[in-house]
Amino acid sequence: MYEEPTSLTWRPLTRGDAKVSADLLNAIETVDEIGENYTEEDTLQELIDPYADLERGSLAAFDGDVMVGYMKVRYKPSAEEVHRVFLDGGVHPDHRRRGVGTVLVEAGVAAAKVLHALHHPTRKLVVDVHKGEHIAGVADLVGSRGFTPVRYYQRMEHPLDGALGDAAIPDGLRVEPWSEQNDEDFRLIRNESYEDHWGAVPMPVDLWQNKITNQTFQPSVSFLLRDVANGAPVGMLVTMCWEADTVATGVRDAHFMLIGTLRGYRNRGAAGALIGHALRAAADQGYHRASLSVDSANPFGAFGIFEKAGFTPKMRYVRWALEA
Template sequence: MAFDLASLTRRPITTTDAAALAELLNAIEVVDDFGEYYSESDAADQINAPLLDLDRGTVGAFDGDRMVGYSSAAHKPLAEGVHRVVVSGGVHPEYRRRGLGAQLLAAGIASAKVLHTIHHPGLRLAVDVQNNALNDSALACYQAAGMTPLRWYSHMRHPLGAAIVDVPAPEGFVLEGYSGDNDPEFYAVGNEAFLDRRGGVPMPLEQWRGLLGWQAFRADLSFLLRDADSGAAVGMLLTFFWDADTEATGVRDAHFMRIGTCRAYRKRGVAGALISHALRSAQDNGFDRASLEVDADSLTGANGLYERAGFTVVRTEVGYTLNV
């Protein structure tokens, strides 16, 4: 497709762009295979993320009313040592190989610098991106911008059915579903557990509220494990489901977005029991499979846990970083 880069309009993304963003993301998915499809409401959830600075952190490239590319920089409200700003973006397949991707990546890096100056000027800045490991053109774009590969992520799936390994809750622990009453405990357990991720910092409450406000959140498939004696919440699992994925693929996928165990209760079967119960619940609720993403070099050994539960790797994504 012939077009002039100079003819494209570039401006911050606004809350009225949800339909255009969903159309763009779905066109990208056909080629790049992230396993994600978007409805207009899903795109609106992304745009309306509580901590996303639309004016300073986003750029949309438009050909008339059609969004043909975008970049988005998300700063960290809390950071220690290094402020890691995550930049995401993409270009419509019909508009590739003209330099638009490089321009949008440069815009994302520039946005990251602006946000860093505002929020954490006293820390070092690292700009992180992530893409399908098979997307050679995107990886070449990152390398041309001076970015280097840092981390790999495994996208894993479970077929449910006979592959489910039944793991009962450890003796002295009880399972319970998500509710408004135990929401603070889900939040607290998740924050403690995720501190052990590389660069892990607590999730601000505002961001937590935004995440659980997505239409995709499945409270009925999200679970907490509690120590019956002390009453302490020790593990949690959050599940999400996107209708748009099913409409595009015909497959109902229960995505385990966050799984965590408090440090003092690890190696005691907490996560295994939560995963087993969630898999069985997904099966009973008519889902076709379950999925999750994990750091391929997880510091807590999560990869082995998921493999023992019956998950297998279906796609790898690679994270690149730029130390500024």
């Protein structure tokens, strides 16, 4: 059983912790340099996640009024054979190597077991941690608690100040921007196109609204592909942008959060054309760079599609997993 360092105050996170959470994450960014900066609104969005049970599934450490560490677990809305609970957290640089991280990881695994028993007790439980490969101490910490690396993800970037290549949409398809009227088409295409993506489960409406169409969503750089013959949606690309990152770096980044095409429309140039269209739209709207994240073991050639579109690898992330 873990022991909480007695010099700190420990309690679950609440929705009132948005400001101190943002302060902690921004302090972490000064050392870890993963390119993530936060506003109070950003962290509030994570605290109101409908699949984050803060009372049962979070813990924060405070030194006076300053949050110096936290963990939060998020269970899945659905699960088939395996229920993958996501464990996130961090420790302030000034409080590392004092046992805080160990407490948080062990508390996170314990909380994952509680939420798993409540929501998907007949499934196999796996706890996932996703962190930048370069962050000091992470491998030792999670490795010592039984986590092993199971997947790698690559952040890729594309500057928007040069040639952007061809953006022609293949014959038989047409592209349209996001609107309130086609939002549900975007969600349904995401769910169907991600059925064969490792670890993915369908996003219900409440999670879609929390994670996708929130304050970081960029509707004017988000596009839907339709089949001209029958009007059916067949592909989508969703773009997000974090204002805190722009303020911190001076770089306005169009992050392609979701890219998907239905199985029957793959290998026809649809994804590449959708990416090219979005790159041009982002450049025309004053973005300096586009970015995305890709599973290094993606079986559908996504890495090659992104390279062909002009994206280059910049940072690798590790997905650590524990069969609990």
